[in-house]
Amino acid sequence: MIRCDGLVKIYKTTEIEVVALQGLNLTIEAGEMMAIIGNSGSGKSTLLNILGGLDRPSAGMVGVGPWDLLKITDAQLVQYKRESVGFIWQNNARNLLPYLTALENVETVMMLSGKLDRIYAKELLERVGLAHRIHSKLQQLSGGEQQRVAIAISLANRPALLLADEPTGSVDSETAERIMDIFRTLNRELGVTIVIVTHDLSLAHKVNRVVAIRDGQTSSELIRREVDESSSFKSEKEQQVTQDRHEEYIVLDRAGRLQVPKAYLEALQISGKASMEFDGEKIMIRAPK
Template identity: 60%
Template sequence: MIHCEGLVKVYKIADLEVLALQGLDLHVEAGELMAIIGNSGSGKSTLLNMLGGLDRPTAGHLTVDGKDLLKMTESDLVKYKRETVGFIWQNSARNLIPYLTAQENVELPIMLRGRRKRQRALELLDAVGLLHRRKNRLNQLSGGEQQRVAIAIALANQPKLLLADEPTGSVDTKMANQILELFRELTRNFGLTVVVVTHDPQLAKKVDRVVAIRDGKASSEIVRRTSYAQELMELEMGMRKQEEEAFIEYAVMDKAGRLQIPKTYLDEVGAGDASRMQVSLVDGKIVLTPPKSF
């Protein structure tokens, strides 16, 4: 579904150039539910904006659903944003029109494409569990309910890719779990690809894969050993495994053989401030050792 290779984004502010992405490589399969994490300024929101067609890369390759976003005309981008991708913002005010009801908010993007709006809107509100609130306006809905209406809006035109920017940032833990479970159902039942940007590393417990971005590059991945659905079945059968055994963590290596070691690992061996490491091959394994003196 998503293929990024050597993706670069440079922002120019007056005479200052800011390098937001520095040769990012990322591949996302169709039907995958994944999260992108990273500190502020790491480049994750920049990536999301480019996947959503809201911004263009400076260099590299970026294709979504077989469409080359670097070669698209402005009219192609408009069509892409209407038909291929759905977007959910952290701030619900960017998703919803306050003087419209929940149903009218969902009907609006459907109407723009000339489809039968009423039935589709009701189906979507039912899918997010808000059919009973369809006549309520924004100020009559809780933060979690507003976010679920926003999800219904993002799904209105049957996109293949759903992008969510901090979708659980303004709701409590219970509602966050409900929203993430809704994403899980969308991938399982409709084959939708969902990419979530978040600050919360605990999201790894609810998604298939977590990619950490640091300094504009993918630095590590956490991948499930078994599917989330299988883990739920094992929990129901009382076969709970140790949490740390449910995931595998990888350091991401670029084509030049460079990789970023998680700082927690370097701190553990006393090399958190080291500028170099000793590399050796021992019994078919690559071993990194901090030098005796830096």
């Protein structure tokens, strides 16, 4: 579904040049629900904006389905954003038109593409648990309800890819869990590919795969070995069990380079150079003698 190979994004001004993505490699399968985590400035939001067609890559390769986002024309980009991808922002003001009802917000997206389907719009609001709020306006909805309307809006044109930028960042933990439950249900029932950017590792552990980005490159992956779709992940104990199911892998790029987690390097007091040995079975990295 998504293929990034040596993806580079450089922001330039008259005085400064910032490399946000430095040859990032990433593959996401169709129908997958996964999370991208990273510290502020790591490049995760830049990646999401590129995948959403909101920003242009500088170099490398990035493909979403049949679309090549490096070579896409402006007219094709409009078509891509309307038909292939749905976007959910953390800030509800960017998701909703406050003077419209929940139903009218969903229908507006459809009308912009010339494909109004009121029955499907109501079905989407029912799927996110808002069948009783379809005629409510923004000021009549809680923050969690507004975010659920935003999810329905993002699916209005039946996109194959759903991108969510910190979708639970402005709601309480109980509402966040409900939103994640909705994502899992939509992923399972509609088959839509879902990519979530978050800084909250407890939420990231509720998906099947987590990709960590550091300094504009993929650094590691967490893969869940046993998936319990029926679990609601409501207790701290259940959250810990979920975390235990994730196994961490360091990601190698095409040149065989890897990013060792910062905590490991600090624990060994490694900086700049390291000693490496191979004993026939294991590769060992140590601080230089």
